[in-house]
Amino acid sequence: MGCDNLSEKSNISRREFVKIVGAGIAGLVVGIGAGYVAGRGGGGKTVTVTKTASPVGGKQPGPSIPSKPLKIGYMYFMSGPFGTYGKMAGAALEIARDEINSMGGILGRKIELINKDEADRQHVIDNIVKMVKDEGAEILVGIDSSGDSLKLIKTIEQELQVPLIVTHAATPKLTECGKRKFIFRISMYEEPIDLAAARLVKEYYPDAKRVANIGPDYAYGWDSWAVFSKRLKELMPGIEFLEPIYVKLGTTDYTSYIDKIISMKPDIVFSSLWGGDAATFFKQAAAKGLFKIVKAYINPMLGATDTLKAIGDSNVPSSGADIWGSGRYWFLYPPHDVYTLNKKFVEKYKGKTGEYPPYVAGTSYTALYAIKAAIERAYVELGKWPDVDEFVKAMEGIVVAGPMGPVYVRPEDHQGMYYVYWGKLVKGGPRGFPFPILGDLSIYDAGEIFPPPFKTLVKCS
Amino acid sequence: MSIGYALVQTINTLFYASILFLIASGLSLIYGIMRILNLAHGSFYMLGAYIGYTAAMLWIGPTPAGFIAGFILSLALLAAIGALTERTLIRPLYSKPPELQLLLTFALMIALDDVVKMIWGPEYKSFTKLPWGYISIGHYNVPVYMLVVIASSTMVGLLLWWFFARTTIGKQMRAAAYNPEIAAALGMNTDLLFVSAFALGSALSGFAGAMASPILTAYPGMGTDAIVLSFAVIVIGGMGSILGSVVGALIAAIARTVMVIVYPLLEVALIYIVMIIVLLVKPTGLFGKEIVERR
Incomplete structure (x- = not known):
């Protein structure tokens, strides 16, 4: 430990x-x-x-x-x-x-x-x-x-x-x-982003009860969920975590997973899928109506321009769940x-x-x-x-x-x-961008979010 | 488990099985008739996906017409590409050791990944929209598109059965598969039969790609994933048997969905475990016949 x-x-x-x-x-x-x-x-x-x-x-x-x-x-x-x-x-x-x-x-x-x-x-x-x-x-x-x-x-x-x-x-x-x-x-490394995600849930969804996870089946997916869920449990002791789901990198058919998540009736879905996997999951989730039944979808890797391009404006639901993304740098922040x-x-x-x-x-x-x-x-x-x-x-x-x-x-x-940023996904077209972008950024100060040096929630050995 | 949930998971399973069947039946058909294990078969699936993408997203737009044009175009182009491949690359190797065919089709598989990157770039290609809307089952959503894929794949399966059981050329293909020398001696044009079989098998793979990509996206390397899985399917079902491909694809898809629901960590592994068991118990696969070594 x-x-x-x-x-x-x-x-x-x-x-x-x-x-x-x-x-x-x-x-x-x-x-x-x-x-x-x-x-x-x-x-x-x-x-x-x-x-x-x-x-x-x-x-x-x-x-x-x-x-x-x-x-x-x-x-x-x-x-x-x-x-x-x-x-x-x-x-x-x-x-x-x-x-x-x-x-x-x-x-x-x-x-x-x-x-x-x-x-x-x-x-x-x-x-x-x-x-x-x-x-x-x-x-x-x-x-x-x-x-x-x-x-x-x-x-x-x-x-x-x-x-x-x-x-x-x-x-x-x-x-x-x-x-x-x-x-x-x-x-930026993973942990502050995941810690800030827990704060985001507490601030925006204080009455959320059930949280699901779908992440890639290797160290990053497991660590990311561990950090986020541990911190969220501290902030919201009453929260219930549903059985986390991990999938193989490069999975292309998420439909069964998505219906499984819907059947678990979560308020919040946390997902550390990234790159093409994040985009494929997102599009299938949109087609399967996941965003109509959850309050928020939170993905620490969504703020990547290649992923957002692959998602495309038309897959961004115009109503329903808030979709939150983060990353290491967002090209529109600090504002130009x-x-x-x-x-x-x-x-x-x-x-x-x-x-x-x-x-x-x-x-x-x-x-x-x-x-x-x-x-x-x-x-x-x-x-x-x-x-x-x-x-x-x-x-x-x-x-x-x-x-x-x-x-x-x-x-x-x-x-x-x-700082760590979290932003809400919006269509980019009306704002002059060829792909969906993150708007309404929430900025979390580094001094508050970063754990002290060498105090990570991830197991080192 | 609610009825709605069971129903949507059944549809998901059938969708997945439909795609697997289309790829695997083509691979199995080519092997059954020509004894060629085409490692580039998955890359034809990838090409079909990109052709479908080009028709629906770049040329016509994500309308029903765009998607249908993509299906037809990928069928036609992959039949042509398949025929060309057989004539130029595969045919000179018929009399050579089978390892050479494996090497050649493996090289083709690698090369086609790069061709795709050169033409379409390395990014994932995304369909922005599915045609034909959605239906709701309880609080679950099912894209009608998935049902169209299931129906199309079922129809292709029935057509293949009819083709091999009822048409002359289908019967001749089976004859040539059984013994090409005697078939040739009886006056059948085995050259034509082989090129037709290769074209048909490749077209099925391309069609699978065009059907799958609106939901599963198109990306370089998707062929490698597909070929490995279809091997498992035809090993379970039996090499060279269309019915075997149907059953193999269903077993693979059901195994996957059950694992997703019950124990996701074994989602990928179970199908290969089934494959190993089949290999141990019935090495020719569930519907495969004893393979006659041919020179």
Whole structure:
């Protein structure tokens, strides 16, 4: 039970925790302020926040700064069924690279991106090693699969000792089950989203009695339900959980499951199905009238543009259940009229790819700016290009402005902290979008929602 | 369990069995007549799904006409693709060891996944609407579309029975299946019979794809899932038997629904457990005949 392999650092006292959270919130407030100011006044200079941290941004490399480009290696699924994830993330990384390079690079060093395909399942570890040892990557970014992220811990921490900024894999175990030295995660992980979902139920459906679950039959589906249901039980002790249903990834016929759920008479259906599975389930649920008999359908992975595209406007029921979705970044938040950085990013991404940015694009873009901010922060303090240890130290506690707003990298567990959003699904057509979108966002503050470092509800072993 | 619930689950089961039957009967028919195990058969199902999508969503719109056009188009195109495949790729291998056929059709299966991605892209293709509305059974909803699929599949089954029992070409196909040399010696055009059988089997798979995709969606790789399941169906029912495909598909669908209701974690496993038991007890399948080795 719990996290067995914690370092002593995790056993922080309550007082220390309050201090840490306080610092985090303070950081976020400063960050949000800076972000919004940058957005309002700067007319779209995407780097206003990070650039002010650097006294020499844009100058030629100084004597202590290597002159060769900074190689950053990224790994995502670039082919196969999940190949779109890698292409979307890669496009966002290229946008960030071009922006940074056009302003002179990081302390004058240009960024060069190299990549390997995570879909090459036999060689995930080998390819990471290859990027570092043979191809000279100094920093790594990426990783779609939670399983891969865990598999890589030993290689990164012991063998390579090179920073890895994770932007997608969302298992709590990566950051919350033991102190990592070289691994950071800039993207939201599962747990805060599930915890916020429990709060959402309490706030919006205080008289809900029965909650059903249908999720994918692997760690994510099980963990997600465990976190959500445990928290909801604390908030609403009278709530009744129906027998959770888990289905094989890639199931295409959900009709029997949907009628089974209807026969269980739930008020709320929680579902952690994702990607094409989420879309297929959703359409069949709409056709089978599930949304007519429940109060709410809540899916932590619904805020993904590819899923929403596959669902399509005509499958969004015009009456009946509230349909709630969340994700790691929603391209319409913070609102474009108050936060120019997001607006500019969305425009650039759409210009480059023809699509609205999915969450993996937002988080990978932010990763490159986090790297830039950390190196510049180290330079301000040390007056030189940081070595690996110095870079890690500079990453700890950094606040970076991404399209989603400011992200605070918590020093203890190297986990990026920002708000969790939940939004109600509405038709996109009337609002000028080619797919359904999330409206009426409920924003849950990171400082309130995030569990303390290393205090996860998921079993670590 | 209420009557309404039992009824909708029965419809769900029959819908699933209908799709399985259409895919498996084509696979079984080709094997029965030609002794070819076409691993790309599932990919023809996928092509049918995409053709149905293109007709209903891209060309005509999600109206009844669009869907029906998709069904007909996928039948016709897959018959043509099947015939072409037999003539160009399969025929040269008749005299070669059967492993080569497996390798070739496996390669075709992989290639077709990429072809689909090149033409339609890697995303899931979504039908925005089902035609013909819904009926309510208690507080359950049943898309009429599901009933249309069940009816169509039943009709196809009856037509196949009639075709093999009553028509000359159907009888000739059975004769050629039994002994191609003697059939040829009797003056039957076995080349024509084989290409017709392959075209018919492929058309059934394509039709299955077009019927299934409005509910099950179309995506690259859907053929692989389909082929594995249809193997189980024809192993249970018996290779080469149309009646076997009917019974195999029903057993697979019933096993699945029962598990969904009773113990979802075994939903996928049970059908393969049934398959293993059938293999142990009656290796030719429930309705299969002793397979005559042919060279």
